[in-house]
Amino acid sequence: MYLEARTAAEKTSTRSICYFCRALRRKEHRRLAAALPLVLSRYPNLTVNIAGDGDPSYVKALQSLAHHLCDRWASNWLGYIQGEKKREVLEAAAAFVLPSYSENFALRSAEALAVGLPCLVSREVAISDEIEKAGAGIVTGTTPKEIAAGLSGFWLMKADWMRCRQRRALLAC
Secondary structure (H helix, E strand, O other), X not given: OOOOOOOHHHHHHHOEEEXXXXXXXXXXXXXXXXXXXXXXXOOOOOEEEEEOOEOHHHHHHHHHHHHHHOOOOEEEEEEOOOHHHHHHHHHHOOEEEEOOOOXXXXXXXXXXXXXXXXXXXXXXEOOHHHHXXXXXXXXXXXXXXXHHHHHHHHHHOHHHHXXXXXHHHHHHO
16 A cells, blocks of 8 residues: 555544645645644644645745745655545545635545545635535634644544544545
8 A cells, every 4th residue: 555544543643634736836835834833833743745746846845845844744745646546645644634725626625525534624615615514624714823723623623533534424425
């Protein structure tokens, strides 16, 4: 397997999140990177799996920014992934994040919900209302402070993890 799938208890203790998005300047990836240092003091074992491709110079700039902002967190830059590899990355994570300024379709969020992952999405993501109504994740604003508060919220709800898992998967159907 690409990344070993873990139980819900293991996922919450390792604090692994995944973020799939094309590396385009208009996607504003820097907001998520700026939120991570705010979370690290409370959750130092955070691991972020980042998938997507784009202009190699922009990807390199994002990697440098991530290292500069928070060299204590582990980041796995996976590039473009699809099929079984994508499913394995999703299944290995504890949560999926998409704090975007604008997402009309949000297919990656639906894919994450289909494997039972809770999603942190911004209000501007097209399916944010459905995620909120179903209790399938956390809907947040787009500032680093709001994103960090949402990320922290994932581990505060760890007692409800398995009970909520079924609702998240049902929403994706």
